[in-house]
Amino acid sequence: xxxxxxPDLCEGNRKCELAAPEVFRVGEDELARVLIERPPEELRAxxxxxARLCPRQAIRLFED
Amino acid sequence: MTxxxxxxxxxxLDDPAIFEEGRAHEVFRILRREAPVHWTPETENVKxxxxxxxxxxxxxxxRNPQIFSSERGITSFEPKEPDLNDVGTRLYGxxxxxxxxxxxxxxxxxxxxxxxxxxxxxxxxxxxxxTNHILDGIAKKGEADFVTEVAxxxxxxxxxxxxxxxxxxxxxxxxxxxxxxxxxxxEFQTDVPEELRGTPEGARQQINLGTAKMFQYFATxxxxxxxxxxxxxVQVLLESEVDGQKLTDEDxxxxxxxxxxxxxxxxxxxxxxxxxxxxxxxxxxxKILDNPGIMxxxxxxxxxxxxxxxxxxxxxxxxxxxxxVTIRKGERVVMWYPSANRxxxxxxxxYRFDVTRQPNDHIAFxxxxxxxxxxxxxxxxxxxxFEELFRRFPDIELAGPPARxxxxxxxxxKHLPVRFTPEA
Ligand code: HEM
Ligand code: SF4
Numbered sequence: 117x118x119x120x121x122x123p124d125l126c127e128g129n130r131k132c133e134l135a136a137p138e139v140f141r142v143g144e145d146e147l148a149r150v151l152i153e154r155p156p157e158e159l160r161a162x163x164x165x166x167a168r169l170c171p172r173q174a175i176r177l178f179e180d
Numbered sequence: 181m182t183x184x185x186x187x188x189x190x191x192x193l194d195d196p197a198i199f200e201e202g203r204a205h206e207v208f209r210i211l212r213r214e215a216p217v218h219w220t221p222e223t224e225n226v227k228x229x230x231x232x233x234x235x236x237x238x239x240x241x242x243r244n245p246q247i248f249s250s251e252r253g254i255t256s257f258e259p260k261e262p263d264l265n266d267v268g269t270r271l272y273g274x275x276x277x278x279x280x281x282x283x284x285x286x287x288x289x290x291x292x293x294x295x296x297x298x299x300x301x302x303x304x305x306x307x308x309x310x311t312n313h314i315l316d317g318i319a320k321k322g323e324a325d326f327v328t329e330v331a332x333x334x335x336x337x338x339x340x341x342x343x344x345x346x347x348x349x350x351x352x353x354x355x356x357x358x359x360x361x362x363x364x365x366x367e368f369q370t371d372v373p374e375e376l377r378g379t380p381e382g383a384r385q386q387i388n389l390g391t392a393k394m395f396q397y398f399a400t401x402x403x404x405x406x407x408x409x410x411x412x413x414v415q416v417l418l419e420s421e422v423d424g425q426k427l428t429d430e431d432x433x434x435x436x437x438x439x440x441x442x443x444x445x446x447x448x449x450x451x452x453x454x455x456x457x458x459x460x461x462x463x464x465x466x467k468i469l470d471n472p473g474i475m476x477x478x479x480x481x482x483x484x485x486x487x488x489x490x491x492x493x494x495x496x497x498x499x500x501x502x503x504x505v506t507i508r509k510g511e512r513v514v515m516w517y518p519s520a521n522r523x524x525x526x527x528x529x530x531y532r533f534d535v536t537r538q539p540n541d542h543i544a545f546x547x548x549x550x551x552x553x554x555x556x557x558x559x560x561x562x563x564x565x566f567e568e569l570f571r572r573f574p575d576i577e578l579a580g581p582p583a584r585x586x587x588x589x590x591x592x593x594k595h596l597p598v599r600f601t602p603e604a
Contacts, residue, residue, distance in 0.1 A: 124285050125549075128296045146296045169541060171555070173243050173548040 118178040119155060119163060121148045125174035132170055136162035140175075148174070188215035193231050193514070193588065194223070194256060196364065199490065200586045205531075208233050208519035217505040220256075225380075227258045229493065229512040230505075233519035235526045235543065237502055241494055241515060242548040248494035248513060249280050250550060255589050256493050256514045266384060267360070267391040274430075275438040277550060283422075284549060290420040290427075291413060291435075292553060294342070300556040303338070307560060310337045311568045319572065322602035323579055325595050330569075331451040332444075334561050339443030342557075343436060344401070344412025352397065357444045359390025365586040367594065391437065398436040402429060413439070439554075445590050446488045447558045451565050452582075452593040453486030457533050458566075459578050459598075464535045468566065469574055475563045478535035482562060484542035485533050487518040490591045492546060517544050518591065573600040 119139060121132075128146030132139075138159055141149050155163055167175040191207055198204050211218050211233045222228040232238050241248045251273045252258070262269040271278055276287050293299060314333045318324040332354060340350050362368040363386040366378040371389045376382035398414070405415055417432045427435075458465040468478055493514045496507045507513060521542045522530040545552035552558070569576065579599040585592030 124289065127292055127551075128298070130297065146293075146298055171545070171547055171551040173551075 117155065117157075117160060117163065118180060119150050119153060120176045120178070121150055122174045122176065123147055125172045126170075127172055127174075129171045132166040132175060135166035135169055139163055140166060186210055188218055191218070191220075193218070193220050193516070194226070194229075196586045196588050199588060199591060200584050202584060204490075204518060204591075205522060208516060208522065212519060212523060217503050217507075222260070225260055227260055227512065229256050229258070229514050230502075230507055231256075231514045231516060232502070233516050233523075234503075235520040235523040238515040238517070238520045238543060239547055240502070241513060242543075242546055242550070245280055245284075245494075245549045247497055247500055249497050250278050250284075250492075250494060251280050252278075252495045254278060254492045254494075256491060256512065258512055263384075265388070267388055271434070274434040276435070276553070277438055277442070281549060286422050287431075287435075288553065290422070291416060294413065294416070295553050295556060297556050300560055303557070304560060304564065306341075307334075307338060307564050308568065310334060310341075311564050315568060315572055319603040323597070323599040326455055326598045327448070327452045327593055327596050331455070331565075331593075331596075332448045334451065334565055335444050335447035335558075338557060338561060339440055339554075342413050342443070343439060344405075344410050344414050345440075349397070352393075353440055353444070356390050356394045356397070357441055359386050360394065361441055361445045361590055362585055362587065362592065362594075363387035363390060365594070394437055394440065395433050398433050399429070401436075402432060442552075443554055443557070445592065447554075447561050449488035449585075449590065449592045450483055450486050450558060450562055452596050453488065453591065454482035454562060454566065455569075455576075455598070456578075456582055456593065456596060457482065457485050458535075459576070461533050464533055465570075467535050469570055472567055472570070474536060475567055476559075477538060477540070478566070479559050479562045480540045480542065481533065481535050481537045482566075483544045483558070484521045484527075484537070484540055486591065487521050487542070487544045488591050489517055489544065489546075490587070490589055491516050492550070517546075572603065576600040 126148050128142050130142050132148050133142050139152050139155050141151055143149055167177055188211060198207055216234045218231045220229055253272055254277055273279060276284055311334055314330055318329050336350055336354055340353055345353060358368045364383040369377045369382045369386045372382045372385045401414055405418055409415055417435055420427055491514045493512050496509055496511050498509050500507050521544055524530055545555040576598055580597035582593045583595040585594050
């Protein structure tokens with residue numbers, strides 16, 4: 117799985133960081149960074165949770 | 181009563197009495213179970229609409245703005261023959277809340293830096309000061325109308341400060357907001373002839389008049405800001421560009437109109453409805469008195485429980501199916517937030533008001549493209565209000581029944597009599 121955050125949508129609400137701290141970090145600029153672009157399978161549930169909870173729906177998941 | 185056996189076909193979600201009389205949750209419970217995609221048929225002058233009451237369906241629609249458009253208005257109400265002079269029609273496509281991508285995100289980005297968690301956190305000391313100033317106003321009386329004397333004043337003050345509206349004009353903004361968003365309630369139809377009050381025509385006229393006054397007010401502001409630049413959101417908008425183009429005055433006026441309305445009526449009702457819930461559930465109030473540190477979590481439950489925005493609507497841009505029901509291109513789809521936030525499939529024990537509820541993934545602020553811009557302000561205002569209110573008046577109690585707003589759009593409380601031990 118590949119994880120992308122759309123910087124146009126993200127507004128630093130940090131739900132992603134709370135759900136999957138291994139994968140997301142919100143920076144000083146209040147934009148979420150993806151720490152692991154292709155997270156291992158064991159993080160899948162957490163990443164999907166982050167994508168589901170993101171208030172702006174800024175997290176895109178690709179299966180490529 | 182035989183309400184429990186109400187059939188979905190007998191339910192009309194354009195009937196404000198359902199909300200005014202506090203029957204909405206009973207109705208939503210039936211719809212979620214029996215008709216989660218429900219049709220309210222047209223009337224003589226107004227089109228019919230679909231209602232969604234399940235959490236997952238509402239998330240799905242919110243997530244797909246390319247299919248479910250906001251451009252043609254975000255309320256359930258669509259006249260068959262729209263009058264182009266009515267605000268309800270004129271606002272199509274004009275404000276971020278009635279814009280679709282890609283323009284939506286470009287406009288939203290002009291202002292969103294002022295609404296992020298960090299930007300909003302910087303306002304906390306000031307919001308606490310305003311809150312205490314408001315509470316000073318009732319402290320010696322021992323009784324108050326909690327809505328008009330407390331709950332309404334904080335969001336009003338905050339949005340006015342963000343927008344650079346000076347204190348002497350706050351009362352005016354309060355009236356205009358009531359007239360636009362509460363325009364369907366006879367209590368606020370003060371500008372229309374007596375015989376029209378309480379009628380659809382009365383509502384139409386009052387909403388148009390309230391809007392005209394708001395626009396006139398901000399048009400004067402724009403002129404002032406051009407003559408002498410200030411440090412507020414109006415100035416930010418004046419200096420903004422989208423694709424190398426300055427915003428037009430009309431763009432800016434609609435932005436101001438939206439912010440004042442959205443910033444006011446909603447948070448007011450979360451605070452008023454929150455107090456009502458806490459006083460009706462004394463054991464929950466006690467938890468906050470014992471440990472004010474739970475207020476951030478309690479705030480989420482207050483917002484879930486009250487869900488002050490009752491609905492937002494979308495228009496289908498193509499034929500689509502939801503739960504096997506075909507929605508035709510051009511039809512209106514209405515998302516009922518109070519219902520999503522009591523959905524048995526998402527929230528364990530959804531009818532329990534629990535100030536320690538976690539997780540609490542309510543969608544009272546919407547989700548996705550149009551996720552509430554002011555959510556962080558709303559949260560901060562609610563938290564600070566209850567921290568200060570319970571610190572100063574821990575024995576506050578109801579002194580009479582609440583009066584609810586007659587509206588299918590805003591879940592409002594107009595009056596809430598309370599009493600408490602006055603401060604010396
Ligand atoms: C408890 C209080 C509040 C609630 C329940 C609430 C609810 C909502 C909801 C449900 C939406 C989504 C609209 C949609 O999907 O079509 C929204 C949008 C919006 N809200 Fe709030 N709101 C609250 C407070 C505020 C405050 C305090 C402000 C301003 C300071 C504000 C400004 C806005 C704006 C500008 C939008 C439009 C965003 C867009 O279209 O991109 N709201 N709000
Ligand atoms: S939850 Fe969404 S909006 Fe919030 S920081 Fe993460 S990606 Fe950005």
